[in-house]
Amino acid sequence: MTEAAQQTAFDQIGGAAPVAAMVNAFYDLMDTDPAYARLRAIHAQDLTPMRASLAGFITGWLGGPRDWFVQRPGVCMMSLHRAMPIDAELGRQWVEAMTRAMAQAGVEPDMAEALREVFGRMSANMATV
Numbered sequence: 001m002t003e004a005a006q007q008t009a010f011d012q013i014g015g016a017a018p019v020a021a022m023v024n025a026f027y028d029l030m031d032t033d034p035a036y037a038r039l040r041a042i043h044a045q046d047l048t049p050m051r052a053s054l055a056g057f058i059t060g061w062l063g064g065p066r067d068w069f070v071q072r073p074g075v076c077m078m079s080l081h082r083a084m085p086i087d088a089e090l091g092r093q094w095v096e097a098m099t100r101a102m103a104q105a106g107v108e109p110d111m112a113e114a115l116r117e118v119f120g121r122m123s124a125n126m127a128t129v
């Protein structure tokens with residue numbers, strides 16, 4: 001096996017620092033840009049736990065350390081969102097804010113585009129109303 005084949009997407013994105021940077025940029029945008037006011041309104045006032053949780057999820061999901069999944073045995077991201085009042089417009093806001101956040105955090109463009117596509121599919125499938 002070549003060295004490249006052993007690389008995870010977590011390695012490719014650059015590890016923990018870029019993941020934290022994109023997640024923090026995402027919640028900063030959500031918190032400050034009126035374009036995401038509806039999305040912001042369905043989140044708890046204190047976004048600190050979400051910053052840690054989303055970074056932990058993305059880390060394990062990209063093939064990095066799996067602490068988030070170990071601490072939440074059997075939790076499914078789609079089921080977790082099923083109880084939330086998510087419509088197509090909120091899904092669009094989520095993906096747009098994350099796309100901007102990845103650019104701000106300096107995520108390499110091909111990786112950012114691949115993630116935007118997958119996040120877009122996840123978010124579309126999370127819309128329940």
Ligand code: HEM
Nearest residue numbers: 042043044050053054057084086090091094119122123126
């Ligand atoms: C369709 C657009 C989405 C909306 C409207 C949405 C909304 C929410 C809300 C309201 C919460 C609870 C926040 C709180 O308690 O303050 C949450 C939790 C969470 N969401 Fe989303 N979400 C969306 C898409 C996603 C996607 C695509 C991912 C993963 C890539 C994701 C990952 C998470 C994680 C990790 C949590 C925290 C779970 C926990 O620690 O309990 N969300 N989401």
